[in-house]
Amino acid sequence: MVGALGGFILAMGALRPIEPGVAELKRMRVHPTWQGRGFGRLILDHLEQRAIALGFHTLLLDTTPHQHAAIGLYRTRGFTQTGTGIVANQPSLFFQKQVAK
Structure with a gap:
């Protein structure tokens, strides 16, 4: 998913299947100029x-x-922190959300 205005990419994000019924949100980004505006x-x-x-x-x-x-x-949209760890040599927080039953 890409959000653009006049050919300029403002925001993006993707889904990556992990296993049946489970996907990971990846590459969630909003350009710094456009942060805080709901994108x-x-x-x-x-x-x-x-x-x-x-x-x-x-x-x-x-x-x-x-x-x-x-x-x-993520927290205001219903995601719950499930743990911590290291991803790509960086301290990370892990979140999960049930979106359907």
């Missing part, structure tokens, strides 16, 4: 609806602890 929420909501349409019931994601705005977004 991340729009991308996240679209990806959740797409995940449901594709038959996924659980979404997973990871982010680094210093991504405070992203963490806040």
